[in-house]
Amino acid sequence: MFRALPFVYAAMSVSGAVTLLTSVAVGFAGVLGAGALSRPLLRSVTADPAPRPD
Known part of the structure; x- marks a missing residue:
C-alpha cells in the first residue's frame, strides 16, 4: 500500500511506475x-x- 501512494496522489508517471x-x-x-x-x-x-522416541 505504501508504495502505491504515488499512483493515488498523482497521475501515472514514469517515476511512479519505476517505484512500483x-x-x-x-x-x-x-x-x-x-x-x-x-x-x-x-x-x-x-x-x-520416522517418529523419534523422545
Missing part, C-alpha cells in the same frame, strides 16, 4: 531469497520422517 516496478522486483527477490535460505532447514526436517 522496483518494489515488485525487490519483493519477488525477497521471496526467492527466503525460499533459498530455508531450503536446508526443510531438507533436514524432511530427511527422516
